[in-house]
Amino acid sequence: xxxxxxxxxxxxxxxxxxxxxxxxxxxxxxxxxxxxxxxxxxxxxxxxxxxxxxxxxxxxxxxxxxxxxxxxxxxxxxxxxxxxxxxxxxxxxxxxxxxxxxxxxxxxxxxxxx
Amino acid sequence: xxxxxxxxxxxxxxxxxxxxxxxxxxxxxxxxxxxxxxxxxxxxxxxxxxxxxxxxxxxxxxxxxxxxxxxxxxxxxxxxxxxxxxxxxxxxxxxxxxxxxxxxxxxxxxxxxx
Numbered sequence: 377x378x379x380x381x382x383x384x385x386x387x388x389x390x391x392x393x394x395x396x397x398x399x400x401x402x403x404x405x406x407x408x409x410x411x412x413x414x415x416x417x418x419x420x421x422x423x424x425x426x427x428x429x430x431x432x433x434x435x436x437x438x439x440x441x442x443x444x445x446x447x448x449x450x451x452x453x454x455x456x457x458x459x460x461x462x463x464x465x466x467x468x469x470x471x472x473x474x475x476x477x478x479x480x481x482x483x484x485x486x487x488x489x490x
Numbered sequence: 491x492x493x494x495x496x497x498x499x500x501x502x503x504x505x506x507x508x509x510x511x512x513x514x515x516x517x518x519x520x521x522x523x524x525x526x527x528x529x530x531x532x533x534x535x536x537x538x539x540x541x542x543x544x545x546x547x548x549x550x551x552x553x554x555x556x557x558x559x560x561x562x563x564x565x566x567x568x569x570x571x572x573x574x575x576x577x578x579x580x581x582x583x584x585x586x587x588x589x590x591x592x593x594x595x596x597x598x599x600x601x602x603x604x
Contacts, residue, residue, distance in 0.1 A: 406589045418580060418595040419533070426590065463533065467589025477546040478523065478588045482532035 378468050380481035387487045388454055396449045396484045398464035405466030405479075408440050408447040413483070414460045422449070422462075451486070459488045491516055494583050494596035502602045508569040511599045515562050515583030522564040523588050524556060527578040527598070536579075538588060539564055568601075576603045 380400045388394040398408065407426040411419040423431050425440035425447060437450040451458055461483040468479060495514045503509050515522050524536040535548040539558035556566040562583075568575055578600050582593040 406587075409593075411593075411595075418597050419582075419593075420595065421592045424590075424592065465533075467587070477535055477538065477548065478593070479535065480525075480533035 378479055380464050380466065380479060382462075382464060382481040382484045384482070385485045385487070387489060389489050390454055390456060392454050393450065393452045394454060394486065396451075396462050396464075396486070398447045398449070398481055400445050400447075400466065404442060404445070404469040406469060407466065408438070409465045409478075410436075410438050410449045411463045411465060411480075412460050413463065419463060454488050456488050456490070459486060461485050494581060494594050496579075496581055496596035496599050498599060499597065500600045500602075502604065503571050504604050505571055505573060507571050508567065509571060509601060510565055510567045511579055511581075511601075513564045513566075513581035513583075513596055515564070515581075516594055519583035519585050519594070520562055521584045521586060521588055521591070522558055522562065523582045523584075523593065524564070524566050525580045525582065526550075527580055528576075533580070536566065571603045573603050576601060 382398050409424045410422040412422050413419040423438040425438050430439045435452045440447040463480045463483045465478050465480045497512045521540045523538040525533045527533045537556050538546045542558045553569045558564045578598045580595050580598045582595045584591040584593045
């Protein structure tokens with residue numbers, strides 16, 4: 377089936393670097409997106425990798441390797457406010473027609489400790 | 491620009507009832523997607539509408555339906571509610587295909603079925 381796998385929880389300390397991995401088991405996706413969701417809030421877009429390689433946006437970077445069916449989100453200089461759930465998401469290549477069927481991983485809960 | 495709005499924010503219903511949720515996308519966005527979020531299953535895709543047409547549908551029973559109006563506003567309906575329908579229902583809008591364009595999420599409607 378089509379699924380994206382992420383670790384369920386990650387803990388890190390302020391100022392550290394953390395990497396959240398996302399592996400997928402399908403024929404592939406059009407690209408890989410990352411969303412952040414704070415408790416009680418709505419998911420907000422962080423980054424999108426249309427092509428293989430690294431995309432950098434401030435303290436956050438995201439990487440995609442289609443040949444390895446793998447991507448990751450890298451968070452640097454962690455802050456307490458980064459404590460949230462992080463989701464990877466993609467629209468399957470084999471869906472046909474539009475890329476409207478976005479599949480989400482189950483999310484990684486990041487806890488940043490002082 | 492105003493963000494995605496959803497009404498109502500909270501809803502309590504009993505089994506067997508039906509419910510209608512509303513979503514107003516960001517002005518100019520033609521794609522509206524609906525997701526169900528539960529602690530156990532994460533974010534699951536319900537359906538996506540573009541220019542009043544349902545383009546994609548997730549793996550949910552026929553009790554879940556939706557529509558989109560000419561002004562891009564969308565509604566989803568759940569009939570014959572079951573306890574398992576208790577969830578946060580999120581809608582998201584994008585200018586084009588959700589798989590490649592950034593999705594902007596609304597705050598969600600928290601549905602509780604008693």
